[in-house]
Amino acid sequence: MSSALSVYLTKTLPNNYLSESALIAFKDEAAHIVIGDNEEENLRRIQKAGRQLDTQGVTAISVKGQGWDKERQWSLSLGFTSTLSRNHIQWTAEVADELQQISDVYRFTRELINLPAEDIYPVALAERVASHLTELAPDHVSYEMIKGEELKQAGWMGIYTVGRASQHEPAMLVLDYNPTGDANAPVESALIGKGITYDSGGYSIKPSEGMLSMKCDMGGAATVSGALSLAIRQGLKKRVKLFLCCAENMIDGRAYKLGDIITYKNGLTVEVVNTDAEGRLVLADGLQAAGEAGAKQIIDAATLTGAAQMAVGNEYNALFSVDDEAATTALACAQQEHELLWRLPLNRWHAENCPSPYADTANSRPQKGGGAGGASNAAGFLLRFAPNDGQGWLHFDLAGAFQKSATSMWPAGATAMGVRTIAATLAR
Known part of the structure; x- marks a missing residue:
């Protein structure tokens, strides 16, 4: 789906005018989710970022770049949905079948x-x-x-x-x-x-x-x-x-x-x-x-x-x-x-x-x-x-x-x- 928004993970804010608590930064027509060193907190941040993308009207995203293991992609999915939405996520190929399985059950x-x-x-x-x-x-x-x-x-x-x-x-x-x-x-x-x-x-x-x-x-x-x-x-x-x-x-x-x-x-x-x-x-x-x-x-x-x-x-x-x-x-x-x-x-x-x-x-x-x-x-x-x-x-x-x-x-x-x-x- 070529119209999907690319979503990356980053540990550094790509825009210097954002506060340190920012979850998402938009740059070069892509979303960058800011994570840290605590993995449990990272999963929470990624899920919250998914919610923000959904509430902003985004309907299709594609995970790109490094750091996207199965649990991080699943956390994004949990947030990037609503009762009425038909949002679409392009998973990474390595875990796409496994994540689609869980998604179908959910x-x-x-x-x-x-x-x-x-x-x-x-x-x-x-x-x-x-x-x-x-x-x-x-x-x-x-x-x-x-x-x-x-x-x-x-x-x-x-x-x-x-x-x-x-x-x-x-x-x-x-x-x-x-x-x-x-x-x-x-x-x-x-x-x-x-x-x-x-x-x-x-x-x-x-x-x-x-x-x-x-x-x-x-x-x-x-x-x-x-x-x-x-x-x-x-x-x-x-x-x-x-x-x-x-x-x-x-x-x-x-x-x-x-x-x-x-x-x-x-x-x-x-x-x-x-x-x-x-x-x-x-x-x-x-x-x-x-x-x-x-x-x-x-x-x-x-x-x-x-x-x-x-x-x-x-x-x-x-x-x-x-x-x-x-x-x-x-x-x-x-x-x-x-x-x-x-x-x-x-x-x-x-x-x-x-x-x-x-x-x-x-x-x-x-x-x-x-x-x-x-x-x-x-x-x-x-x-x-x-x-x-x-x-x-x-x-x-x-x-x-x-x-x-x-x-x-x-x-x-x-x-x-x-x-x-x-x-x-x-x-x-």
């Missing part, structure tokens, strides 16, 4: 999250993911979808209860990626995604401004689906099962109410004290399904709590686990993939932090945001359902999955942050 993931709930409802989400992964590996993918009253009959009461009030029936997607050629091969990993395609809060209704971005509440389902897509493209040879727990959390005469008690397939009873703490109710079904599949490694991802955002902001995702070895692996993968991930506290006693006089546990505490330690208590609730006493289980609370408005680093909308980390963790 586009798929971000589109799922950014589309309105009118287009992405529970069954539609499951169908889009199943179609995408089947097209990617037709000889190795099979799936079933359990929906509506079938969920109740199968015992998946969390998804059924949360989603029964919507005109769009709830669904669980069970997708099997098995490249081994052996129908009896063990399931090495299970991926579980929260697929709340719209979250009104139910009878614990959200305020209008809190509801505006709730099309993103299926970000966990999109993220684990994108991670599996990327891992397959990168040559994953292990059997993986994907469980998407899909529902709309809406209000009508059939909606679940505060004080209701849900009896799960494993016999555990849960009192509903907050209908806006619905994500953990559907993930509980996914965790049980992963246990039935015998998965050795279990990863769930969800836009689960505002408390995680309060702890780590929108720049990080939060990680919870009672398995130190598994958590260390995930953190190492995040560092390798240059995604920000922070481990927050989870002890076994967190499972006792939402007591109920009427059931084995409540789904939260009856106070705003679940009270102090809300993210850890939500993870503690999930620990009750995690197979193998939580060994091999990782819970990603995706605080950085969605930006309500554009920042200096990110466009408004979905970021797909976490896809690379989870894909790398699968490969380990």
